[in-house]
Amino acid sequence: MLYTPSFAISREPGFGFPIREGMPVSLKCDVDANPKALPIWQKDDSSPPVQQTPDGFLNFTEIRREHSGWYKCIARHRLGKFSSIGYFLNVRYDMEVTQEPDFDIGELSSTGRQVEVALGGAVQLACPPGTSGCWTRVEAGTGRLEPMGASQELRLDKVLYQEAGEYRCVSPSRDLTRRLDSLRNALSVQLIVTGISKGSCKSPLELSLINY
Template identity: 25%
Template sequence: MSLPARGFVVFLLSTQVVQGQDDWGVTFSSTEICAVKGSTVEIRCSFTYPSKVLFTTVEKTFWFTKKKGRERVDLKTDSEYRGRVEDLCQNNICTLRIRNLRESDSAEYKFRIIIQEGGSYTGSPGVTLSVTDPDLQLKVSRAYSDQAELKCQTSCHVPDNNSYIWYKNGEELRTGISYSRLVNFGSADIYSCALNGHENHRSPSVYAPKPPSVSVSPSAEIEEGSSVTLTCSSDANPAASYTWYKDETSYSSILNEEHQFVFSSMQASDSGQYFCTAENELGRRTSENVFIDVKYAPKPPSVSVSPSAEIEEGSSVTLTCSSDANPAATYTWYKDETSYSSILNEEPQLVFSSINSSDSGEYFCTAENELGRSTSENVFIDVKYKSPMIMNITRLVLVVLVLSPLLLVCLWMRKKKAVSSTTEANEPIETVELDPFSVYEDISDLNMVSPEQTEGPEEQEDLV
């Protein structure tokens, strides 16, 4: 059977449907057929008639449609079908062939038998034909890890011998006429297809996801406890599936697999970088990062004391107030107050360069930003007092420890000088050994000198 150059033939075989009584009957190959405009369709049936009538012969068979005002009109004589139909019958099998289908050809087609003995029979119900534009769709499936398979399909049956036209980025491909083809996964190319002779009715294009965008709602400043929705969207066909990640580049930690990621009550720990991926059978794309900055009031501040050991009067002491807050907190220091009326300092640190015993007491601080204020626990500073007598004794001990080696050197030099004077008087030179105990006795003598024996009051003050 030859086919039109730019058309195709449609005929469907299905479970046979038989209607008849008293040995009359018509069997249709299918009761419903869908065909594309401009194509060729074949409607086929077989028939029987009463065998008990001797020498029965078939006078006429024909196909007709139940259109308004055209009851039982042979299609071969119908002006709407003239030149487009063929009625072929052989061995009680008849085929109606309609070329260059039009939408107006959509109707119910019936087959009628007339015998010479005056009997007749019409098969009912007949065959319903639907003529439509080529409603082509490209079905995409992953055939391999690095390739995807495209199949050009239509809601109407299309014989396998029909030719297909493939398009890549809008340009016709001249390689192959198959209804399927393989393409590389991850390619940014756009594909579509059409039936030969129906180039104006291309399928919708298929393509990998475009780089997705991320939107944040509400778009205003985000406060702790508020509800926030992140939405990932990408142009893709087939439609993309979405996955959410946070602060990762290895895609190992999946947060959500929906196009929206909803925080019902935002927490400070939710701050960070978020991104999403969009993926279909043709490829995957990743969005830009979006930074979520959750604002919150200061957490209860903590107070640290440096040094943390026992605090003595005159030492340097630093109190530090710290709190987790966004935006950053400002700090205020107070002492022994609950009314916050006496401000000591408005810095994170309260520094005592030389602390006094009067500085002893309880200290606390507050941390505040535009979202709220929080107060620390009290910290007690206990400054140890030092009396003047203890301080003078301490100074005296330090002076003695520093001057003792110098005094030893001076006494040794005096004894050496005395020995040198003796040898100059032509006396026998004797070796003088320095008795360390005598040196210490001299030092004791020096320390035993009373204040009255000193040269003046200034030296006494120096000694003290």
């Protein structure tokens, strides 16, 4: 059966783990399509800074600050050219001078919801339909946005107390003005982890009330 490509982007270390200059990092793109289509990595709509492996990996032996940017993979298919959603790779470094806009992310207005999940439970967050956003987590101490993946849906299984906090669905954009608008109008979810796990999980459907 003929079908168009779908993409799955993964990272090592996993999403949510801070990437610091000098550490090894791998990005992987898997493409599911019929007929088979090969992934092609791009950074900021041009060639990636390291050579891609035949099986879809970008391997950074010692990642550098200039490797920060928007990454995506494309695939050429019988039905046309297709692209994954963009993923922003943020590389931190000593004496970092942030290029984030000079404001407190907590002061921005946003469409907010509060979701409770039991310790050890599961939750699925979904960006509003019709948007091109991806999920980020707001770091409590700095207000910086830490990318949580390249999908419009974020699923957390076996939730831990330390995963509580604010999550935002932000549209990727390299244009500062558009990014500010996206941050101001971002869907914000305050995840609260409660109680002691009893082995039962809330249904992701229940917790997808944020999806409107």
